[in-house]
Amino acid sequence: MTGFGYKTSWLAVRNRTPVEVADALGLYDRELLDWATGTGRAYQHGVYVAAPVPGWTLAHSRRHLPPGFDAAESSFPDWLxxxxxxxxxxxxxxxxxxxxxxxxxxxxxGELMRAYCFIGELGEVPLFVGAATADEIELGIGIRGLTPGCENWSDEEWTAWYDTTPCESDVLAIAGRWSIAPTAIDDATVTTPGIYGIPPSFSSVPQ
Structure with missing residues (x-):
């Protein structure tokens, strides 16, 4: 598998080197890996910090970003x-x-400007911090949380709320507007190796 963007999580960091990002994440057992190998391995275990695209360095991992938890948990804002x-x-x-x-x-x-998380399986918005950005408003997604009293909403109000909840392609649309959607990267243009490593809260890759 080459590239990433679906069924995973990733960071986009402005104007930082892969080494700086790997250091901030505390990655150990580091290896220099090409784009295809690194992104593929990070779907299984560990984190891959890719060579930067203009203005941004991307790091992704299906299991370890955030380390050991997800954006729905209370520790996420402090981590970010x-x-x-x-x-x-x-x-x-x-x-x-x-x-x-x-x-x-x-x-x-050091300031959380905006955060949103939706879990459709539970019908919940466990994270809604800050005002919706202009991009979210223009796309019409992620702009409404669940407020006290929502249990008394009418069918029309619930429909209006569900219309603002995202799907996986919406996440990539927001990424493309805020920084870069990884699915928009031409794999053939990424010729410089990136850094693959294991976050400090996890053991080495299973043998």
Missing amino acids: TALSRQLGEVQFFANERVPDYHAWAWARD
Whole structure:
């Protein structure tokens, strides 16, 4: 499998090198891997920090971003803001089709500017921080949370809310507007190896 974007999570970090991103993530057992090998392996275990595209360095992992939890958990905002204190501007994206789990977030210099997570399997928005951005508003996605009293909404109000909930392609649309959608990267143009490694809270790759 070459490239990534579906059934995974990733970071987009502005104007930082792969080494800086790998250091901030605390990756160990590092290897230099080409794009196809690194992205494929990160779908199984570990994190792959790709060679930068103009303005952005992308890091992805299906299982380890965030390390050991997901954007629905209370520890996520602290994790992302801590990264942004080290790296400046950090964006997070995730999608998983089966549980209908979709998330995006943006932190800068230690401040969480915007964060949204939807879990369709549970019918929940467990994370809604900050005002919806102009891009979300224009696309009409992720712009409404679940407010107190929503259990009394009418059928029309529930329909209006569901119309704003995202699918996996919407996550990529937000990524493309905020930074870069990884599916838009031409695999053939990524010729410089990236850094593959294991996050500190996990053991080495199973043999």
